[in-house]
Amino acid sequence: MEDNRKEQIEALEVFLEFNERLVKNMRIIVKELSGERLDDTDKFLKAIVDAINWEVQVVNGTMEVLNDGAERVNKEEVNSVIIPLSDAIAAKDDARMAEAFKNAIPVFEQLGVVAKEVTQ
Secondary structure, three states, X not given: OHHHHHHHHHHHHHXXXXXXXXHHHHHHHHHHHOOOOOOOHHHHHXXXXXXXXXXXXXXXXXXXXXXXXXXXXXXHHHHHHHHHHHHHHHHOOHXXXXXXXXXXXXXXXXXXXXXXXXXX
């Protein structure tokens, strides 16, 4: 049991390193999807989506630690930004994606805050 918790804490420490960069890149992709597309926007978008998927997997796998003693992460709240983002990406609609990323940024920032809280 203690080993599992230790592994979850280690996963969250790695998560913290990625999260800061992910949030920064999400802000950049919003600009690119809002009319400032570059040659590599699609490639950049895919990398961001892969990072989001990875972070969501880490959050799901560490929910026990994240919410130990108090609910810090609400799965429905996370899903409320992931589902519209996923739909916008599937539709390949730049304006919808930009809006969905804007809505997702605060949730991912909060995940970073929570991860930092439980790893300290």
